[in-house]
Every structure is written in structure tokens, then in C-alpha cells.
Amino acid sequence: MSATSVSSDLVRPTATQGPPPPQRPRRRRRVSIWPYLLIAPTVLGSAYLLLYPLVRNLIISVQHFRLGELIRGGAVFVGLDNYREALADPVFWAVVRRTLLFTVVNVVLIMVLSTLVALLLSALGKWLRLLVMGCLVLTWATPIIAATTVFQWLFQSRLGVVNWVLVQLGFGQFQDYTWFADGGSTFGILVALIVWQSVPFAALSLYSAMTTVPSELYESAKIDGAGAWRLFTSITFPILRPMFGLILSLEVIWVFKSFVQIWAISQGGPGDATTTLPVYAFQIAQSLNKYDLGAAVSMITVLLLVVVLLAYFRQMFKQEAEL
């Protein structure tokens, strides 16, 4: 909860008002330089390690910057040529469509499942609830790279437990089925992995928001004869709409830019069946040495993300102002 209280005084910055101490005038004069000294390391660090890479990316994206320029330097300015080249490539549009599909499928599944889990948590008794929360935290704590190796093991063709279970259930065609040789099934496994990893955070956040809804509201609605669905659509969802908005935009951002899971499991393959925008930008820079084109694609990725980010910040500050 402290995250909420943290940002709530962002809107009302009155935290340091106390009774005026006796030596106030002297201290105020001294204060004028100190805060800037204190934030100086942060500002300098961010300037070099965050702002500069971003600007450098922008510059590379308007230069001719291939392997030769990387080694010798002296890249020439080519204007928007790289953007034109990227946008003219049908592969790029296929990647954009795939990224959107990937984002939509994942986010819808995450939101629906985590809402259901959150509702389940609030309906459970104390012990069962603690058990489920413990299980969710365990999933949440699993490092991405550990999860990617485990999923490769689960879906392994000959010894994988998933194929064994499917064969036992009567789907004989899954005997020795090679999941990672097929684009569609690799895509499906990546979706399963990302949803599995994302639901705990979303469900636990939604659940802790649900506990803030006054129970009298539910009781009086029940007396008026409202069913479970009605309770959710008329009370829970309207009250928690800002929280849903916040988590929705966070998940969109996270899924849209997810790179590690895809790279570790399939490197965008087989073929380009799991190549999303971040993977695509990395591929053309790394394996084709077209740093300029890769930079242009990642600038486009950033621009697309900014749209969602703006929605996220609007939602966040609105929420903080309300609380």
C-alpha cells in the first residue's frame, strides 16, 4: 500500500509542513543549493545511461549505420530512409500484426483469469486463501529464465510430461509431438508462459483492491436480490475501474515489449512465427548488422508504447488524486 501513499503526495506536495522552527530563515537559504546537489548523481546517471542511449538510438535511426560504420565510425545522415525501408517491408507489417495479436491474446487471458482468481480469493476462507496466495507468490517469484527452461522441459517431445498427459487422455497424435517445431504451438506455449507468469501480480493487486470495497454495499445489494454477476458488474467493477485500468495498461506495456521469454525459447522462430517487434528489432541489428534499421524499428516500438504509457500515467495520476 505504501506505493499509493508515496505517489499521493505527488499531487499534494505538502509533506514537509511542520511548525516553523526558530532558525527557519537561515536554513531556507542553505536549502536552495542542497537539493540540487542531492539529485545531481541521479540526473547525471540518467543522462548518460538512459537519455543518451535513447538519443543515440534516434540518431542511429536516421543514419546509415551498418557493420562498417560500427567499426570505423563516420556514419552519414540519411534522413528518414530507414523508417521508409522498414515501413515498406511487408515483413514489418506481418510483425506488427503478430505483435498486436500476441498482446491482445495475452492481455485478455491475463485480465480475465486474474479477475477470476481475485474474485475466488475474496470468496475463500482464510486458510484456503492463504494457500492460494502462497502458490501465486511462488509463481511470481520464479525467475523468467528458470521458467523458460522449465516450460521447454514440460513441452519436451519425447519425455515431456505434457505429451504424456495428452496421450493418456486419448490424444494419441501427441506421442513424441515436437511443440517447438511448429509456429502455432510455439506461439501457444509462449502465451501460456507469459500468462502463467503475469496472473499472480495482476490477481494479487486486484484482490487487494477488492478488499477496500465496503462490504455493506454487497450486503444491501444481496438483500435487494442481486446475483453474483450483478454484484460484480454493478459494484466491484465500477468501484475498481481505475485499478482495472491501471493493471490493464501495465500488462499491455509488459506483454508488448516482452523479449526475454521469446528470445530464450524460440529466438523468434520457427521461421518468424514468434517474432514480435522487440525481437524483430534485435534480430535485424544482431544477425544482419543493420543497426540503423533495428534502431528505426525500436523507435517505432517506443512510439507505440508511449501511446499506452500516456494512458497509464493518466490513469495513475487520476487514481492517486482520488485516493
Added chain:
Amino acid sequence: MRWRRIPLTFSALVVCVVAVFPVYWMVLTAFKPTKDIQAPTPTFWPTTVSFDHFATAVQASGFWLFWRNSLVVSLGGVLLALAVALLAAFAVARMRWKGRRAFILMVFVAQMTPWEALLIPMYVIARDTDMLDKLSMLTLIYFMITLPFTIVTLRGFLGAIPVDLEEAALVDGCTRFQAFRRIVFPLLAPGLMSTSLFGFITAWNEFAFANLLIIKNRDDRTLPVWLSSFSNTFGTDWGATMAASTLFMVPVLLVFLALQGRVTSGITAGAVKG
């Protein structure tokens, strides 16, 4: 009304199984003897416990080196972030100055940086400044990745400590620094602890930059990169692969256990995730 609870209990158990099974399967495989792993019918609970796979993983070439690299890079990045963030958080939580709101806003924006999109320029910059294949470059990047989150959380913890305490110390003749060191710092210690642990997890798990920036000098790789290329190391030895994954996860799990309640309280909103 008791029958109404049966579907609920059942769904709760389903959620638990889905959430835990992959992790359970990882640990179980790590402890299984190889002949059980390769058996046509898998066993779902431990029968014989074998530590062979852990021995294989630990004895794999470079394991301890990568473990040490990961530890050095993560700790270095987090401690640096902690020191720098403490200064900034103090300025934000305790002082009034022009540009304060803009600074806070920038920190929030920086927290959402799409690092995945900055891989290419970071590679070029590292190459230009002769920082390729250097753990110090990774340390700097992990410092920057964890910094915004560290500032935001520390500011929250600082804000929760009453200013009156500090002012009383100032009246009693302490300097501002003494007041901070003797009064605020001890109260802040738990906050510093949990903030740095979350930062540690983020750095410990980081893969994309470690994979990109450490290329030639393979001794300088970190654990996630090594683990992701498990088929080069272990081939089809799934037992050893799962043992290595388990060993990789243990520190993270310990951190989560140490933090317990705070994990679920939403403190990490928007910050801790891959």
C-alpha cells in the same frame, strides 16, 4: 450451505496446482535419478532422491564463476542505486525546491523505460567506449534499471518517518547530517533492506543486456545467460538443467520469503517484473 463451497474449494485447488506444478516439476526432476526421468511413464512424487544432477550442475565448467559474476553485478548495481537513490529520495521527501514535481514526474517516467528497445544503442555505446565484455558496464546498466524504482520506494519510506523527529534533533544541536544518520537512518533500515532486495531480484534475473554485452569473454557471463544456453552445457541432460534452474531460483525464493507480507501489499506496483 456447505455444498456451495465445493466448487470454490475445487477451483482454489486447480489454481494452486496450475501455479505450482511447473516449479514442482522442476524441483522434482532435479532430484530424480536419470532412469526415472527417462522412464516412459513419469512419476509425480519423489520415490528415490538423488543429488547427482546438482553435482553435475555445480561441477559444470564455470558454474561458480557465473554465480560469482551474477552476484557481483547484481550487488554492485543495487548498492550503487541505493546510495544514489537515498540522496535523491531525501531531497524529494524532505526539501522544497523548484523543479521538485518535474523531477518526481521524470522518475516515474524513467521507471517505465522500455529497456528492450534500448539494446541496440547500448551495444553501440558499450562498443564505442570500450566497455563491451565488461562486467562494470552491466553493473552500470543494472544500477540504472533499478534506480527509479529505488527512489520511488525510498521516498515512500522516508515520507512515513515523521519530520518532527528530525527537527527535534536539529533543535537539540545536531547537524542535518547527524540528524539523518542518528534518527532517520535507523528507522529507514527496513525500507532500505526490502527496496534493495527487490532491486537485487531484478538485476539477478536480467537476461537481455547480459546476453548482448558479454560476447567474447565467455568467463564473464552471468547465470541467466549460461542457464538459457543449457543445451550447450548439458545437452539433453534434463535433470542437470532442472537442478541448475533450481539453484538459480533459490536466492530469489529466499528474498521473497524474507519479504513475505510486503510482496502482496502492492509496494512493487509497476516495478518488479522481468
